[in-house]
Amino acid sequence: MSPPADSNPDAASAPAAAVVTDQDVFALAQQVARLGQQLETEREKRATAETHETEATRLLHELIDKLPIGISVTDADLVVRAANSAFFHLMGLPQDQLKVGDPLEKFVRYSASKGDHGPGDPDEVARAWLERVRKTPAQKVEWGHPSGRLLEITRTLHPGGGFTTIYVDITEHRRRELELAKAKFDAEQANRAKSEFLANMSHEIRTPMNGVIGMIGLLLDTRLNAEQREYAEAVRTSADALLSVINDILDISKLEAHRVELEMIDFDLVEMVENAVGLMSGKANEKKVELGVFISPALRHTFHGDPTRLRQILLNLVGNAIKFTEQGSVAVDVALAENSPTEGTPMVRFEVADTGIGMSSETCAAVFQKFTQADSSVTRRFGGTGLGLAICRELAELMDGHVGVESVLGAGSKFWFEVPLAIAASAAPKVARAAPAQLMGMRALVVDDIEMNRRIMSGQLNSIGMQAEAVADAFFAIAALERANARGEKIDLVLLDQMMPDMSGINLAQRIRAMPWGADVKLILVSSAVDHANSDHAHGAIDAVLVKPLRQQVLFECLARVFGTEAPADQVAAAPSGQRAARPLHVLLAEDNKINQQVARAIICKAGHTVDIANNGEEAVAAVRGGSFEAVLMDIQMPVMDGVQATSEIRKLPAPACNIPIIALTAHAMVGARQQYLDAGMDDYLSKPLSPAALLQKLAEIGAKLQDDAPRAATGQPPAPAMPPIVNPEIDMTALEALRASVGADFDALFKTLLGAVADGIASIDELLQGGDLRGAGREAHNLVSTAGSVGAGTVGELARRVENAAKVGDGEGCLYALVELRAAFARVRRPLRDYIESAVASNRPQNRPAQASAA
Numbered sequence: 001m002s003p004p005a006d007s008n009p010d011a012a013s014a015p016a017a018a019v020v021t022d023q024d025v026f027a028l029a030q031q032v033a034r035l036g037q038q039l040e041t042e043r044e045k046r047a048t049a050e051t052h053e054t055e056a057t058r059l060l061h062e063l064i065d066k067l068p069i070g071i072s073v074t075d076a077d078l079v080v081r082a083a084n085s086a087f088f089h090l091m092g093l094p095q096d097q098l099k100v101g102d103p104l105e106k107f108v109r110y111s112a113s114k115g116d117h118g119p120g121d122p123d124e125v126a127r128a129w130l131e132r133v134r135k136t137p138a139q140k141v142e143w144g145h146p147s148g149r150l151l152e153i154t155r156t157l158h159p160g161g162g163f164t165t166i167y168v169d170i171t172e173h174r175r176r177e178l179e180l181a182k183a184k185f186d187a188e189q190a191n192r193a194k195s196e197f198l199a200n201m202s203h204e205i206r207t208p209m210n211g212v213i214g215m216i217g218l219l220l221d222t223r224l225n226a227e228q229r230e231y232a233e234a235v236r237t238s239a240d241a242l243l244s245v246i247n248d249i250l251d252i253s254k255l256e257a258h259r260v261e262l263e264m265i266d267f268d269l270v271e272m273v274e275n276a277v278g279l280m281s282g283k284a285n286e287k288k289v290e291l292g293v294f295i296s297p298a299l300r301h302t303f304h305g306d307p308t309r310l311r312q313i314l315l316n317l318v319g320n321a322i323k324f325t326e327q328g329s330v331a332v333d334v335a336l337a338e339n340s341p342t343e344g345t346p347m348v349r350f351e352v353a354d355t356g357i358g359m360s361s362e363t364c365a366a367v368f369q370k371f372t373q374a375d376s377s378v379t380r381r382f383g384g385t386g387l388g389l390a391i392c393r394e395l396a397e398l399m400d401g402h403v404g405v406e407s408v409l410g411a412g413s414k415f416w417f418e419v420p421l422a423i424a425a426s427a428a429p430k431v432a433r434a435a436p437a438q439l440m441g442m443r444a445l446v447v448d449d450i451e452m453n454r455r456i457m458s459g460q461l462n463s464i465g466m467q468a469e470a471v472a473d474a475f476f477a478i479a480a481l482e483r484a485n486a487r488g489e490k491i492d493l494v495l496l497d498q499m500m501p502d503m504s505g506i507n508l509a510q511r512i513r514a515m516p517w518g519a520d521v522k523l524i525l526v527s528s529a530v531d532h533a534n535s536d537h538a539h540g541a542i543d544a545v546l547v548k549p550l551r552q553q554v555l556f557e558c559l560a561r562v563f564g565t566e567a568p569a570d571q572v573a574a575a576p577s578g579q580r581a582a583r584p585l586h587v588l589l590a591e592d593n594k595i596n597q598q599v600a601r602a603i604i605c606k607a608g609h610t611v612d613i614a615n616n617g618e619e620a621v622a623a624v625r626g627g628s629f630e631a632v633l634m635d636i637q638m639p640v641m642d643g644v645q646a647t648s649e650i651r652k653l654p655a656p657a658c659n660i661p662i663i664a665l666t667a668h669a670m671v672g673a674r675q676q677y678l679d680a681g682m683d684d685y686l687s688k689p690l691s692p693a694a695l696l697q698k699l700a701e702i703g704a705k706l707q708d709d710a711p712r713a714a715t716g717q718p719p720a721p722a723m724p725p726i727v728n729p730e731i732d733m734t735a736l737e738a739l740r741a742s743v744g745a746d747f748d749a750l751f752k753t754l755l756g757a758v759a760d761g762i763a764s765i766d767e768l769l770q771g772g773d774l775r776g777a778g779r780e781a782h783n784l785v786s787t788a789g790s791v792g793a794g795t796v797g798e799l800a801r802r803v804e805n806a807a808k809v810g811d812g813e814g815c816l817y818a819l820v821e822l823r824a825a826f827a828r829v830r831r832p833l834r835d836y837i838e839s840a841v842a843s844n845r846p847q848n849r850p851a852q853a854s855a856a
Contacts, residue, residue, distance in 0.1 A: 069168055076161025078104040078130065090167045092116070092147060105130055116146055137163050142170070150174055213239045240824030262399065266424040267307040269334070269348070270295050274551045275753055276311045277332050279760060280318045281528070281549055282594045285615070289322055290329035290528055293549045294456040297463040298336055299348065302424040309399065310419070311756075313392045314350060317415045320388065321354035328355030328412070331452040332549075337418045345420045347401075353414040353452075359407040367405060368393040392417065439559055440465035443489065447477040447508065448497035448526075453548070457495050457526070460552055464559075466493070474503035478511065485517055493559070495546075498527035509541035522562050526550060545612070583703030584608045588629040590620035590646065591665065592638045593783045595757045596690075599790050600633065602750050603692045609699060615639075617646030624650050624657050631702045633695075634682065636666040637782065647681045661702050665690070690790070731792045731829055751837050754791045755830070761787060762823055765803060769815055777815060778807030788826075791833060795825045 064071060070087035074080055080100055088095050091111065098107055108129050112122035117129060140154045152168045216236040224232060277293045284291035314332070321330040333351040340347040359367065368389050389403075396403045401419030444466045446457045454470035461468035471477050477494070484491045494512065496505035503511075505525050512518040523541060528548035543562050546554060587604055591597050592615050604611050612629070614620040618641040624632065632650070636643040643664060651658050664677040664685035677685045686694055761784040768777040781804035788797035799822035806814035 069166060071167075072165045074104050074162050074165070076158075078133075078162075080104055080107060081162075087167060090145070090149065090151060090169060092145070104133075114146070209239065209242065237821060237824070240821070240827070262306040263308060264304060264306060266302050266304050269299050269301065269303050269421070270552060271749065272307045272311055273314065273332065273334055273350075274549070274553075275749075275756070276314045277318060277549050278551070278594070278753075279757065280315065280322060283319070283322050284330065285528060287322060287325070288327065289325050290450045290453060291318075291322070291332075291549045292329065292452050292456040293332040293551075294334070294459045295552060296335035299334060303348075303421040304424045305419070305421045306399065309395050310350075313395055313417060314352070315760075316388045316392050317350075317352040317417075321352050321356065321413070321415070324413075325354045325356035329450050329452040330354045331456065345422045347418050348421045349416060349418045351414060351416040353412065355412040358409045358411045358413055359405070360409045364405050364407050368403060389415075439563060442466050442492040443484070444468045444493040444495065445477060445480055445491050446470040446495045447472075447474065447500070447505070448495075449473055449500045450497070453497065453526075457550060460550065460555055461493075461495075463552075464556065473500055474508040474511070477508060481512065481515070481521075490517075491521060493522045493524065493562075496523060496525050496542075498525055506541065513541045524558065524562065547613070583700075583706055584610070585630045585699055585703055585706075586628060587611050587699065588614060588620060588623050588627065588632045590614040590617060590632060590638065590643065591635045592616055593635075593786070595754060595783070595787050596635070598750065598753065599787075600690060600695070603690070603695060604699070607696050607699070617641030617643055617649075620646045621649045621653075624660055625653055627657075629660060630706060631699060632660055632662045633686075634662050634664055636664055636677075644677075644680045651681045663698055690786070731794070731832060751791060754787060755833060755837075757787050758784065758791065758793065758796065758826060759830075761800075762819075762826060765800075765815075765819055765822075769812065769819060772812075774807045774810060774812055774815065778804045781807065793826065793829050793833070796822060796829065799825055 065084045065086075067084060068086055070090040071082070071084050072080055072087045073082040080102055083100055085095070087093070088098070091107075092114070093107060093110060098110060105126055108117075109122050109126040111117060112120075112125040112129070117125050138155055138157045140152070143151045143153055145151055148171070149169055150171045152170045153165060154168075155163050155165045157163050213236065216232055216239060219232050220229065220236065273295055274293060277291065281291055318330065318332060331351075331353045333349075333353070335349055337347040337349040340349075393403045396417045396419060399419045401417055403415070403417040405413060405415050407413035444461045446454050446461070446468055448454045448457065448470070449472055451472075454472070458468040458470045469480060471480055477496075481491055481494075496508055498505040500508075505527070509523045509525065512521060512523060522543050524544045524546060525542045526546045526548060544558050546558055587609050589597060589600050589604070589611050591600065591613070597613055601611050601613070612623065612627070614623050616638045617634075620632065620634065621641070623629065634643040634647060638646075641649075643666075647662050647664075650660065650662065661684075662682045664680075664682045666677075666685060666687060684698060686698060761780055764780045765777050765784070768774075768780060781800045784800040785797045785804070788794075788800060799818055802818040803815050803822060806812075806818055
């Protein structure tokens, strides 16, 4: 029975069955044919690509196989997965016995069986070799193959394990290197032969030149008309210039040929080192770099050696240290070397340590080599030729010593040299130069934020028997003082650095004085900036002021004064000839040149006055503003603020500071200068080089106006022994005798310092001109005018003025011509001046004392 019509509701809506026609079948067949054709085309392309890839791979393998460089690839399981023919050839491996896919151990065992890796059982040798490879899979070594080839083997790691090794035959390359080294050695030998020839010619060249110069000198002493004298002077100038050039060439040749002669004389090591370091204090202060020097008490002897060469090395090392130190400190330590013999000739070690840019180990290895610039970028930045350290090495070796360096890049360097120095036969240890015995056992505290300064000052105090403790700042100092007071252990002395973070030395001194027990502590301010403007007016807080770098003898004498003890007998200086000041004054000296400071200080102090120093006009104004000075000696040309500007600022201060007498100091003593400086607010002026008599006369006039008490009686000291005059028209005997009479017993040391400063000034001018720095050369020449005049070298001062004037107008050629004459003039007067100082020393020496040669 059929279902009802409405039992399947979807039946009516179902589509009719699709009808496939012949056309549809044909279209489908065409589509299939096209897809088949596309598949065939793609298959052909893929086959072509695979063929190309196979060909490229074959070509690459063939190329690698033909390379002269051996290549092998080893996987993480130490199986050789690839190797070219050069690898088998260079390593001497047979390709019929060893092949790619073999373990690396099989290759190594074969080489070991031939003895390529040394004697021993091949299995044991191979096992040990593979163990090293596992521990250090990446390395670069040179290996001498038993066949005679030298191979450079470089092994690099794969990220997923394993490594690639490259073998390069460097036999021929190394042979050429050896040939070049031999050629270089032969060239150096030839150059040395040339240098020795020039050095040997020294006598033959100098003899006729000295004859020319000597005869011209005699000719100039005769009666000549103006024209003849002009011609003769021109000949002498040219001869001096030629001799100067010859001397330079011969000195260089002698150094290269190891023919430099040493001057073996007796000298004071402490004095030599401190004077040399003192000459560099100006450059250190300009860069705000702390400069300190410590000399072991064991070296307080008179030594026998060449102080000039030692000083040359030391100046070079200290100068380099300052040059390459932007901030921090430079420390000079002199002591007996660790390997110094206990008997015989001591070995003295000089160390110069800095906190500068430092050097890499590669640079340290080459820094003492000739004609080697360790880093051209550093050389361009800091200047220099790169020959100074090589010269230091040669000079040290010439004295049977040696040099060295320790450095860390970015963390400073320590250069050192050791030389044997014999103790002078007649010299006993200079115990008398130490501080008085009353200071033995006293307790001292050193306060300085620079570790180098703490170490040096503590060492100097400990060396005289004091018990020194050092702290880094004012707060630690106060704590140390309070602890000592609580324990009943009195601290007798505090050395205070002025420039410290958080609290200055002056402020710390005032804090100490405010403590219940602070009045009994002696306080000495120590500063490298010489800015002691506040030291005298800190309400009496400071007992004395010292200047860095701190000299041992200056410290000892200061301690003797502060503690009211007598200085050792051999330190009591005779008063200068003539009377001491009737009215001692407290004088402020505003002067930027360290040598001029030293000269003026010696003259003024010997007359009984006291002196504070300001390095520029700004410091001078600050000093007068807060101080109790009675006179100001004001240099005209100073950095930061010149003398005229400083005087103007002082005159604006409230009374009584604005009324202080101000005397101008200038090297330009021109007509009308006095009125010019009076108009600028100054009371008078003195020309440089300073005349001691004129300077003391000016101070006496100021003292007379301030005189409250009756004039003191004359000291009654006998005048300095009369000296035979120097018969030389280029030497001002009046200036020499005036300086000698003014500074008394200190004349010897001061004169040597001044004479050395003249030589250093001429050398500095030469260096600055060679570097194209006309302005710097002019400044150096300006300073040289007064320094040369102080030692009576008037002609040298005049020629320095010519250099200065030429530099001002940018005349570089004129500077060079004047410099040649300047050096010749100094050469003419240096020996007579040294003879004069020898005679002066001998005249002041007791008759039973053997004379010693001068080290000036």
